[in-house]
Amino acid sequence: HGQVIDVWLSTRRDLTAARAFFTRALATGAVPVKxxxxxxxxxPRVxxxxxAGALHDTEQYANNGVEADHGRLKARLRPMRGLxxxxxxxxxxxGHAFIQNLKRSHYDIATHAPVHQRLPAAFNELALAI
Structure with a gap:
């Protein structure tokens, strides 16, 4: 699974929203290859x-990982009856994106811990750092 670089919420999916999302995501310093x-x-235009150098994949199942991640977020929201x-x-x-990145070892936090213990170990390390 790839790293979640940024989260963007918008009421529209137009050029302005797409440009704002990708500009903000690129400001993190991460330049995607795909x-x-x-x-x-x-x-495509944005x-x-x-x-320009990134491969834009729009194949039918290319964004299944993203959609599956959305499914986990929606499952969390369902008992809350939305926001x-x-x-x-x-x-x-x-926050959901942050937790997913911790679980997938995209940060140098708790990388020594086994997968099923990574999240609690990461929060222990973060608590000690604060």
Missing amino acids: VATDGAPAY LDELI KTFRSTRILAT
């Missing part, structure tokens, strides 16, 4: 503009 998206018409504000949605989605 970007898997669905077939939204705004993505990717050619901002990350009331854009702000709370953004906070929860960003």
Whole structure:
């Protein structure tokens, strides 16, 4: 699984939203070699503009990993009956991405721990650092 670089929530999926997302994601310093998206018409133009060297994969099952991750987030939200504000949605989605990256060892935190113990070990390391 790839690393979640950024989370973006928008009411629209137009050029402005796509450009804002990719600009903010690239500001983290990570430049992807491959970007898997669905077939939204705004993505190819923005990717050619901002990350010309990246492979844009829009094959039918290319973004299954992203959709599966969305499924875990939606399963978490279902008992909560959704979220009331854009702000709370953004906070929860960003936290979810952080936890997924910890579990997948995308950070140098708790990499020594076995997979099933990685998350508690990461929180112990973070607590000691604070």
